[in-house]
Amino acid sequence: MSLQSISPDFAVAGQISAADLPAIAQAGFKSIICNRPDGEGGSAQPAFAALEQAAQAQGLVARYLPVVAGQITSEQAAAMARLLAELPAPVLAYCRSGARSTSLWQMARAAR
Numbered sequence: 001m002s003l004q005s006i007s008p009d010f011a012v013a014g015q016i017s018a019a020d021l022p023a024i025a026q027a028g029f030k031s032i033i034c035n036r037p038d039g040e041g042g043s044a045q046p047a048f049a050a051l052e053q054a055a056q057a058q059g060l061v062a063r064y065l066p067v068v069a070g071q072i073t074s075e076q077a078a079a080m081a082r083l084l085a086e087l088p089a090p091v092l093a094y095c096r097s098g099a100r101s102t103s104l105w106q107m108a109r110a111a112r
Contacts, residue, residue: 003027004098006105009089012098017046018054025058030088033080035095035104037066061087069100077107084108 001020005011015036016024024032032055034048048064055062063083067076084091084105093101 002098003092004102006102009091010084010105011090011092012101012105013092013094014097015041015045016051016092016094018051021051021054021058021060024092025060029060029090029092031061031063031091033083033087033091033093033101034062034064035067035093035101037068041096063087065104067095067100067104069096072100072104072107074107074111077104077111080104080108081111 001013001016001023003011003013011029016032032051034051036045038047039045048062052062052064065076065079065083067073093105095101
């Protein structure tokens with residue numbers, strides 16, 4: 001798992017697994033946001049519900065805001081802005097590569 005820090009309270013990663021969650025919690029993250037639709041990566045991609053349960057076991061708050069690459073809407077950006085305002089920080093968002101989560105974060109900041 002490779003994390004990219006975007007701001008002091010926000011980082012992105014490619015697809016995570018339940019095995020990554022202890023390290024994510026140990027790194028100090030308080031919340032995770034999944035920006036990848038379930039099933040996008042086929043059967044190899046863990047479902048959000050399974051990751052949410054594993055995240056909660058690590059004391060992390062988990063939210064699901066799936067977006068399609070290249071098709072992020074202003075409504076999704078506004079929803080991301082709300083999540084970032086409400087969730088305990090620091091927050092880790094993930095998608096397939098981290099690029100979509102970065103774009104969504106940039107749009108959320110512009111929407112404020």
